[in-house]
Amino acid sequence: MNITYYGHSCFGVEINGRNLLFDPFIRENNLAKNIDITSVKADYILISHGHSDHIADAEEIAKLTGAKLICNWEIYDWLQKKGLENIHPMNIGGKVKLDFGNVKCVVAQHSSSLPDGSYGGNPMGYVIESSEGNFYYAGDTALTNDMKLIGDYRQIDFAFLPIGDNFTMGVENAIIACDFIACSNIIGMHYDTFGNIKIDKQDAVSKFNRAGKKLTLMEIGEIVEKKK
Ligand code: NI
């Protein structure tokens, strides 16, 4: 499994020869100005919620790659009205088997509206299960008791958690989230992009270390290989 960081909460994950892309927000992200979106690979684009810092480049990359979009019902409806057709609608609690593994939608405690003000339904996180490993992509969320259900019947090998505070949980709550999801191997997201989510990265990593957990903060454009 290879993970590529495109900045903010946008990651590419290659599993079993398929490219998953989470929450594309690249062209409007100053920190990601070296990423050329025409080079971003995607067979599936998974969208956690409708806020523009998670969906801004979804339409463009879907058109460039022909990727299938995965999102909740309300975002499906909105994307369809924009003329996109290759979309798989889901909702919280639901799971689907795809050609690389399973995608399950889980609760995220946040809000969701689309860039034009349309209703965005409820925000979601995703649990991906595959023969190359399982992981949790939290989307934008607070620490929530529902996270205890994430590791309910499967081992989570690693998780993408927001750590920027202000709009989502911050470092302290993300450390507690590790215990809730029974996973101590975290890739941080949703930090540094805007003024009010700037963090002290060194301090964040040491706080995780002191709690006996591991926080990885990837460089934008960096690729990391995850072995099972
Ligand atoms: Ni949001």
Ligand code: MN
């Ligand atoms: Mn956000």
